[in-house]
Amino acid sequence: MNKLHSLFLFSLLFIACKETKKEETQAQLFARIDKEIKANAKGYETLKEATEIIGHRLTGSENGAKAEEYTFNKFKEYGFKDVAYQTFEVEAWSRGTVALHIDGKPLKVVTLGHSPVSTNITGEIVDMGNGLDADYQASPDAAKDKIALVYINILEGSPEGLTNLHRSEKTALAIKYGAKGIIIINQVDNGVLLTGTASVTGDLIPIPAVCIGKEDGMALKESLKLRKSTATIEMTNNSDMIKARNVVATLLGSEIHGEEIVVGGHLDSWDLATGAIDNGIGSFAVLDIARAFKANNLQPKRTIKFIMFMGEEQGLLGSKFLVHEAIKNNTIDNIKYMMNLDMSGNPIGMNASGKLDNHEFFNDLGAAIQQQDSSYQNKFSNRSGLHSDHQPFMLEGVPILSVQSNLDKSVYDCYHSDCDDFNLVNKDHLTNTARFGSMMLYALANSNILPATKMDSETTKQFMIDNNLKEKLIIGNEWKWEK
Numbered sequence: 001m002n003k004l005h006s007l008f009l010f011s012l013l014f015i016a017c018k019e020t021k022k023e024e025t026q027a028q029l030f031a032r033i034d035k036e037i038k039a040n041a042k043g044y045e046t047l048k049e050a051t052e053i054i055g056h057r058l059t060g061s062e063n064g065a066k067a068e069e070y071t072f073n074k075f076k077e078y079g080f081k082d083v084a085y086q087t088f089e090v091e092a093w094s095r096g097t098v099a100l101h102i103d104g105k106p107l108k109v110v111t112l113g114h115s116p117v118s119t120n121i122t123g124e125i126v127d128m129g130n131g132l133d134a135d136y137q138a139s140p141d142a143a144k145d146k147i148a149l150v151y152i153n154i155l156e157g158s159p160e161g162l163t164n165l166h167r168s169e170k171t172a173l174a175i176k177y178g179a180k181g182i183i184i185i186n187q188v189d190n191g192v193l194l195t196g197t198a199s200v201t202g203d204l205i206p207i208p209a210v211c212i213g214k215e216d217g218m219a220l221k222e223s224l225k226l227r228k229s230t231a232t233i234e235m236t237n238n239s240d241m242i243k244a245r246n247v248v249a250t251l252l253g254s255e256i257h258g259e260e261i262v263v264g265g266h267l268d269s270w271d272l273a274t275g276a277i278d279n280g281i282g283s284f285a286v287l288d289i290a291r292a293f294k295a296n297n298l299q300p301k302r303t304i305k306f307i308m309f310m311g312e313e314q315g316l317l318g319s320k321f322l323v324h325e326a327i328k329n330n331t332i333d334n335i336k337y338m339m340n341l342d343m344s345g346n347p348i349g350m351n352a353s354g355k356l357d358n359h360e361f362f363n364d365l366g367a368a369i370q371q372q373d374s375s376y377q378n379k380f381s382n383r384s385g386l387h388s389d390h391q392p393f394m395l396e397g398v399p400i401l402s403v404q405s406n407l408d409k410s411v412y413d414c415y416h417s418d419c420d421d422f423n424l425v426n427k428d429h430l431t432n433t434a435r436f437g438s439m440m441l442y443a444l445a446n447s448n449i450l451p452a453t454k455m456d457s458e459t460t461k462q463f464m465i466d467n468n469l470k471e472k473l474i475i476g477n478e479w480k481w482e483k
Helices: 003-020 026-040 043-053 062-077 133-137 167-176 214-224 276-295 317-328 359-372 409-413 427-446 457-466 470-475
Strands: 082-102 105-107 118-127 147-151 181-185 209-212 230-251 256-266 302-309 335-340 349-353 379-381 400-404
Touching: 026 276, 026 359, 026 427, 043 062, 043 276, 043 427, 062 082, 062 230, 062 276, 062 302, 082 209, 082 317, 118 181, 118 214, 133 167, 147 167, 147 214, 167 181, 167 470, 181 214, 181 230, 209 214, 230 276, 230 317, 256 276, 256 317, 256 427, 276 302, 276 427, 302 317, 302 427, 335 427, 349 359, 359 379, 359 427, 400 427, 457 470
Parallel strands: 118 147, 147 181, 181 209, 256 302, 256 335, 335 400, 349 379
Antiparallel strands: 082 105, 082 230, 118 230, 230 302, 349 400
């Protein structure tokens, strides 16, 4: 056989193979992803291991550093070549000692984050109801030089239509109206205590802030109807410069390298328990989604950055630093979408915040996921809130994607509490987050045209107003526009 004849036959064979090789459909791709994750999901076992060998993941602590290293090594193990630490240095708070006495009798209590380094105060307790601005406006001097007692949620029997505030915003209002301390009543039965930051800025607050159990709090409210009571709050805390690290694994896009989809969850937790729910189930789902992308050889058009954020609990420290650096380096416009998984599990729908150009994208995507598993209900919403790592991205106009979760109430009862341990984690729910989240992320990163584009400043401002976030952002000193 001569050389020319051989080349001719080879060309025919190459063309025939090329013609018979069909491009994988979305349904086939999703089925392949789904099958692999069902068989090989690692989220549950890695989270279990981390809670056992690390424990809590408080930012700036030895445990926090161990968690950063653990996830860095997992990204490497899963096949990522481009894994990096993003180190930031900030002043961070940690708890010391605390004691609360009501009329001389001790009460079970926990300190809220960013309370003073040292304080010992005594004052009359005043019941400020829900702790909203309207409660103070009704009697502007009622809390002055007193210790405000407020409920963490909206009390039963309150007027219709009230919008609740975050504990930090309620603390900011107590400070504004002259209170010398604040006692927040938890909403969970059986004496569960809640921690978390009481600072809207991440800086130390000038008054002590503590949480007491629901039963103790409601009994105190009733007693205040009959007689005055005095509280003494003693506490010590720490506020030190610490170093922490976001962990970033990059999957380079196949076509549009300059456009990035950020998918992240906060790795850090409070120190009362292991933080298996807040936010182990979110961050370790992100880790397993990253594993699934490598295991299934997924190479979408856009670059994906898988990020373990640190410092979320102490004021969105890691995500704010990342966004600040992107603005400083003129790369913020490269970030086209941010997908955030925070206490996310067992998704039944999606929430896409921002000004959507194509609602049908999410309806069609949900229908495609539903074809793989009918338990996915294809619910959809277009709203936004605050106090998670999406916030600094959102305030720069970046569209946000999150999931609508379907978790048991017992999971939320242990939010920021000493019962937030691994026994609450449902393996199937965590696997479902990886399954459906992988499909969502791939479809978004591989789309020809994104369903939303970055909002300009005025559009972002209006979106904040439409979502009733202006007051909260003003209280938190995060409102970038005119008051």
